[in-house]
Amino acid sequence: MLRRAAAMAVVLLIVLTLVFFLMRMAPGSPAYLIVGADASPAEIASVERELGLDKPLMVQYATELGRILTGDLGESIFTGDTVSHELMLRLPITLELTMVSLLFWIPLALIAGRVAAARRDTPLDATVRIIGNLSIAVPSFWLGALLVLLFGLYLPGVLPSSGWVGLAEDPMGHLRSLVLPAFVLGLGTFGVTANTLRVSMIESVRTDYVRFGHAMGLPERRINRSLAFRNSLLPTTAVVGQLVGVMLSGSVLIENLFNLPGMGRLLVDSIRRQDYPLAVGATLSLAVFFLLANLIVDILYAALNPRVRQKFAGT
Amino acid sequence: MTTEPLLSVRDLDVLFDTARGRVPAVRGVSFELAAGEVFGLVGESGSGKSTVLSAIMRLLPGVAVANASQMNFQGSDLMSMSAGQLRGIRGTGIGLIPQRPMTSLSPVTPLRKQLRWFLGDMPQSEIVDLLDQVGLRAVAERLDGYPFEFSGGQLQRLLIMLAALARRPSLLLADEPTTTLDATVQAQVLRLILDLRDRLGLGVVFVSHDLGVIAQVCDRVGVMYAGRLVEAAPIGELFDNPRHPYTQALLRALPSRYKRGERIKVIEGTAAGANRLPGCAFAPRCPRAEAMCREQEPETRSVGGALVRCHFPEDAAGANKPKEAAA
Numbered sequence: 001m002l003r004r005a006a007a008m009a010v011v012l013l014i015v016l017t018l019v020f021f022l023m024r025m026a027p028g029s030p031a032y033l034i035v036g037a038d039a040s041p042a043e044i045a046s047v048e049r050e051l052g053l054d055k056p057l058m059v060q061y062a063t064e065l066g067r068i069l070t071g072d073l074g075e076s077i078f079t080g081d082t083v084s085h086e087l088m089l090r091l092p093i094t095l096e097l098t099m100v101s102l103l104f105w106i107p108l109a110l111i112a113g114r115v116a117a118a119r120r121d122t123p124l125d126a127t128v129r130i131i132g133n134l135s136i137a138v139p140s141f142w143l144g145a146l147l148v149l150l151f152g153l154y155l156p157g158v159l160p161s162s163g164w165v166g167l168a169e170d171p172m173g174h175l176r177s178l179v180l181p182a183f184v185l186g187l188g189t190f191g192v193t194a195n196t197l198r199v200s201m202i203e204s205v206r207t208d209y210v211r212f213g214h215a216m217g218l219p220e221r222r223i224n225r226s227l228a229f230r231n232s233l234l235p236t237t238a239v240v241g242q243l244v245g246v247m248l249s250g251s252v253l254i255e256n257l258f259n260l261p262g263m264g265r266l267l268v269d270s271i272r273r274q275d276y277p278l279a280v281g282a283t284l285s286l287a288v289f290f291l292l293a294n295l296i297v298d299i300l301y302a303a304l305n306p307r308v309r310q311k312f313a314g315t
Numbered sequence: 316m317t318t319e320p321l322l323s324v325r326d327l328d329v330l331f332d333t334a335r336g337r338v339p340a341v342r343g344v345s346f347e348l349a350a351g352e353v354f355g356l357v358g359e360s361g362s363g364k365s366t367v368l369s370a371i372m373r374l375l376p377g378v379a380v381a382n383a384s385q386m387n388f389q390g391s392d393l394m395s396m397s398a399g400q401l402r403g404i405r406g407t408g409i410g411l412i413p414q415r416p417m418t419s420l421s422p423v424t425p426l427r428k429q430l431r432w433f434l435g436d437m438p439q440s441e442i443v444d445l446l447d448q449v450g451l452r453a454v455a456e457r458l459d460g461y462p463f464e465f466s467g468g469q470l471q472r473l474l475i476m477l478a479a480l481a482r483r484p485s486l487l488l489a490d491e492p493t494t495t496l497d498a499t500v501q502a503q504v505l506r507l508i509l510d511l512r513d514r515l516g517l518g519v520v521f522v523s524h525d526l527g528v529i530a531q532v533c534d535r536v537g538v539m540y541a542g543r544l545v546e547a548a549p550i551g552e553l554f555d556n557p558r559h560p561y562t563q564a565l566l567r568a569l570p571s572r573y574k575r576g577e578r579i580k581v582i583e584g585t586a587a588g589a590n591r592l593p594g595c596a597f598a599p600r601c602p603r604a605e606a607m608c609r610e611q612e613p614e615t616r617s618v619g620g621a622l623v624r625c626h627f628p629e630d631a632a633g634a635n636k637p638k639e640a641a642a
């Protein structure tokens with residue numbers, strides 16, 4: 001566990017360093033945010049001095065690192081609010097979007113993959129495979145744009161295609177505003193998860209324990225559920241773990257497409273505005289989010305795998 | 316004998332459809348087994364012993380193609396049975412002790428639960444009694460553990476318990492059932508199997524590479540080489556009077572080089588690729604091979620009490636030797 005925490009810290013440091021320097025290598029200056037695009041060089045210089053941007057890069061880096069280590073992410077240059085306040089507004093939205101999408105797609109994929117494997121080489125199996133491969137092949141920006149157009153223009157009022165409704169304001173409207181983005185965000189995970197489970201279950205026919213189950217005359221249902229499916233959950237969980245990372249980067253696109261004020265939007269906006277502290281804060285928290293998601297998946301994997309579970313307990 | 320054999324296999328062929336073409340694994344294997352009889356199968360690794368057992372169970376992998384002119388269990392044709400009929404026979408009619416005990420139970424489920432799958436709602440006391448019979452009394456307290464927490468020997472005995480004792484099949488296919496057991500436990504398990512045979516008339520196909528074990532438990536033995544049953548004979552006949560050159564080589568190697576638990580590999584050369592050759596598969600390694608051996612595959616013939624698949628089977632007197640060898 002300690003080793004893992006150390007590895008996470010290293011990842012975060014690398015992420016921080018990359019964002020810090022990449023942001024400052026880009027042309028332009030956050031000072032424009034404050035004094036406007038037609039400010040004189042003198043005005044810009046004075047604002048930059050105020051923000052500490054005139055100091056040598058390494059000094060800025062050291063100051064920033066020191067500040068972040070104390071838990072202070074600084075203030076947004078654009079809004080003037082603290083970065084942590086901005087993050088607290090945005091983080092729950094991305095978190096919820098990802099969760100809802102996973103909770104919708106993963107169970108569906110598990111059912112589809114399992115049924116397809118049990119009915120191997122039937123039309124049902126073929127259908128699952130075609131839908132699964134389509135779900136992987138369809139580019140989400142294309143599908144997203146199509147849905148925005150469809151529901152925004154041709155089917156107005158059926159489902160909201162843009163914007164976000166708070167849970168407190170209107171619970172039903174809140175859920176409705178999640179439907180389309182959650183659908184598009186997780187679509188690809190459906191195909192990948194269903195395929196993984198299907199292939200793994202079909203291959204489990206060759207395992208010694210499935211053979212012994214047959215040799216003992218166990219009913220087909222028992223073999224499918226308790227032997228093939230249960231064991232195939234391990235590789236499937238590992239794959240879902242990878243997909244969560246893909247979904248997090250996907251949320252940047254989806255939030256911008258469906259105009260949701262989540263982390264993905266915040267990230268894009270802060271980088272475009274060269275709002276250095278906010279961009280660093282947003283990137284770092286996405287990285288933390290990603291690492292935590294991986295940790296949860298690994299814990300789930302361990303829970304499913306008694307061997308790993310014992311190793312966890314042992315250390 | 317007028318009664319129907321428990322198991323009769325005739326002209327069993329099994330091919331594996333692999334990326335490198337069709338590989339014959341079993342060729343023309345025929346044998347019969349009466350109730351209460353133990354038939355041993357010996358042969359080096361890859362000679363097709365496990366494949367024969369899988370074919371009888373109808374549990375060959377999808378890449379295998381099996382054919383037989385007859386494969387009857389208690390008079391009904393196994394080859395033509397539906398999946399449902401087979402399920403009814405597996406476990407209760409025919410039991411299989413698998414070759415690899417370490418991987419034959421699900422790695423992610425506690426033993427107690429897996430025992431429930433196999434034994435239904437058998438009362439705990441009965442389960443403990445069954446475990447006791449295979450010397451697993453201690454395991455009864457650890458049933459919440461997972462397979463990987465047990466030794467190969469413990470798992471092997473557990474599988475023997477499940478396949479042979481719990482469900483009382485009339486035919487037991489045992490694939491090297493005692494390889495991982497130490498001598499005392501092995502003797503206990505063998506006694507148990509023989510006891511079932513005596514009490515219930517269990518018929519057993521007993522695969523082993525351990526000729527010592529074979530000699531202890533079998534009534535008849537079949538020797539396999541490159542997918543073929545090259546000799547089948549009553550146990551005394553085979554040991555006293557082996558007729559196939561391969562059997563003779565096996566037995567010659569016995570006293571000096573054979574050790575318990577050692578794989579059979581005692582003859583110069585290798586069986587690799589032998590099953591693709593025309594003629595006799597053993598010809599490249601056979602001291603008695605003649606030109607016709609390389610051209611024409613020998614048929615199975617009856618010599619004394621044995622069935623031998625060789626052009627020049629040697630009888631007790633040493634007659635029928637090729638002239639060159641005699642000169």
Ligand SMILES: Nc1ncnc2c1ncn2[C@@H]1O[C@H](COP(=O)(O)OP(=O)(O)OP(=O)(O)O)[C@@H](O)[C@H]1O
Pocket residue numbers: 331332333338339340358359360361362363364365366367376378414
């Ligand atoms: N699934 C498979 N695909 C392809 N070939 C196979 C497969 N299973 C077995 N074979 C081949 O069939 C032949 C017989 O194998 P089998 O396992 O029956 O031998 P065996 O006598 O049981 O050997 P061992 O003593 O090692 O258990 C071997 O040449 C093997 O390579």
Ligand code: SF4
Pocket residue numbers: 559560561595596597598599601602603604605608613624625626627628
């Ligand atoms: S048929 Fe010929 S080669 Fe084959 S075992 Fe007999 S003597 Fe040897």
Ligand SMILES: [Mg+2]
Pocket residue numbers: 364365366414490
């Ligand atoms: Mg084998």
